[in-house]
Amino acid sequence: MSPQSVASLNPGRGYGGDDTPYVIVPNHNGKSSSELIEEILPLPQKYIQDAVLVPNTEKPGFSGIYRSKAYPNGTKYSAAADLNTYHTYFDAASKRYSSLPCLAYRKYDYIKKVSEPEYTTISYGEVSQLKKELGSGILYSLHNSPYKDSAKYECHAKIDNHRANFRSYNKDNYSFILSIFSSNRWEWVLTDLMCSSYSITNTALYDTLGPKTSEYILELTQSPIIVASKNHVKNLIELKNKNPEALGHVISIVSIDPLLPGDSFLVNFAHQNKISLFDFDQIIKLGRIFPTEELPPHTETLFTISFTSGTTGANPKGVMLLQRTAAAAITCFLTQVEHKVGWKSFCFLPLAHIFERQTTGYSLAYGACIGFPQHGGSPLTLIEDLRLWKPNIMSNVPRVFTKLEAAIKNATIDSDSKLKRSIFGKIFEYKMEAQSKHDGANGAHFVYDTVFLSKLRSSLGFDNMNVVITGSAPISANSVKFLRAALNVGFSQGYGMTETYGGFVVSIPFEATPGSCGGCGMTMEMRLRELPGMGYSANDEGGPRGELLLRGPQIFPGYFRNEEETNKSFDEDGWFYTGDVARVNSENGRLYIVDRVKNFFKLAQGEYVTPEKVENLYLSSNPIMTQCYTHGDSLKHYLVGVVGLDQQLIAQFLVEKCKIDASYLQTPEDILRHCNRVDVRKQILVYLNSNIQSKLQGFEKLHNIYIEFEPLRVDRDVVTPTMKLKRAIASKYFGDQIDQMYEEGSLIKNDKL
Incomplete structure (x- = not known):
């Protein structure tokens, strides 16, 4: 017996059945596809939060196939038959929402070189x-x-x-x-x-x-x-x-x-x-x-070529994305991410990268108004724009959210005011506890939300924010818990790549235990390939682990004028090899990204280490960390690391934990100078490792570190514009620091790991 889909369990609502490649049926009860998008999408949470294992799909060396719980019997191409390209999506929206605001910007005076203090809409x-x-x-x-x-x-x-x-x-x-x-x-x-x-x-x-x-x-x-x-x-x-x-x-x-x-x-x-x-x-x-x-x-028209920067220093590859790929990506978000006609979104992540283009297409499909940063906008002017625009939804990267976290903590639980510390400590503790009780719990509390948290939200332009989405890098689960509680906002984590036209999975905004990327979207199916040399198996405890393979309408057809790379990326059954190592939770089918396939090296005693796994765990376990590059040497028996630390949080750490007088920490240079003292570095490293605990074995933990605020920068060519590490280049760039750390030796060799 085939698993039941959302259509078979909810007859009469207008959902497309298993026999159609579309999510909704146009003209159901005389309603247009745009009207049905408003009425029945996104799908109910119980269908989108998890993925299911398709029976009898296991093969030797591979896990079974996972699909969306909403449509376990096949993938979907788009929301409806008449919404199968980016053009048809916007055309339908422009007719239905003709008089509603679509795009918003701050006019710029090219003579005075200033932006107007209000938004103009089109x-x-x-x-x-x-x-x-x-x-x-x-x-x-x-x-x-x-x-x-x-x-x-x-x-x-x-x-x-x-x-x-x-x-x-x-x-x-x-x-x-x-x-x-x-x-x-x-x-x-x-x-x-x-x-x-x-x-x-x-x-x-x-x-x-x-x-x-x-x-x-x-x-x-x-x-x-x-x-x-x-x-x-x-x-x-x-x-x-x-x-x-x-x-x-x-x-x-x-x-x-x-x-x-x-x-x-x-x-x-x-x-x-x-x-x-x-x-x-x-x-x-x-x-x-x-x-x-x-x-x-039409659906097969080549819409865009999105160039991804290589991590080896080679020329970037051009990812070909068709009109149907764009339609599938928009459909994925429409079916999984909350939305309402007239919402305001904010377009901050670079449109040159595919994720923001996906969220833009999704926003335009349901009648949202997209606000843009001011002329010459940057992370430094983000809050100013948010305060003026007051969006309902925004996508951003972990480093922006961790800076917000540091600012909020500094104004509340780390404030000089004992009363503030007490009040907000109690509020945050209540909210985090309430939000962790079950999936979907937002921990609503009338007094806390309206009297205290509303002021915090307003100070950051979050007055109307319903949900934020994070992607591109791992984020600490503790950061997600704190920000959800402090800002009273849903917080979703997604995963995708240029080859999938952005995200194909996204976690629900109030996941009881944050950390997953959610269940598989209905425009994709996924399976894992075992990697015995790296210790990843389809029979691992807690769920299969291995290289993530993807197939479905949201996958790109190949690389532009690069048949060799295209052929290397797909197998004979059409599965795309992502190069990312994932785990699928055995209980609910949710996806976790844990490693990279090609990134591993052997230490002097023969142990194999996968640096991306190490880096992701350090970053997800330590909100104080913003960046991490792990280096191993086959002639050494331990790892060293180049780490980026949040300036505000590490300054607090130096005062509170290292007992350094705040008067000695007046400039960024002062803070870094103290951070890189051997005795202080050891205290910082012990703290970072204490948050890892038993998640890593002793030889997988960092034994020495070099500290900057942002060591991994594009202008140094050690990361791509999408912040993927160029390991070979990074090892050369930080060669002197790496040599110095090994010469200095392990800072924690006598400590129990």
């Missing part, structure tokens, strides 16, 4: 019209470019034939490629939507790539047009100037920012290098004068 109907004008203007300008040479460049011939060929596009036969190079802003999303509606494949450049990698991507994709913020325009022209042959196909740049009277030198410099330079408003006005009807994609 409605769904206006965004729909603007994307038509933008698409029309770009196509007209490219068709009439004086620098187009269709005989020499294939991408220029594609411009000529775009209207005739757009219906036949797929991963192998695609349009000319448009590149976007900008920080997060509403024009970025508008350009992305335009590309989708006009069947134009796009890709993204970003600051941390550097000119060499930008040149590589532009040359590989043969991109003839770049939509960029003005601060990048001069460098892009210079890039072509230095590489006239390799980048001869680049003939147009559209500046998102206005070209002012003083920018005539830029226009002339562009023309000298056979590039037409426009600004955004000029292109939109062209589109109004010369309109072109939309050229909608």
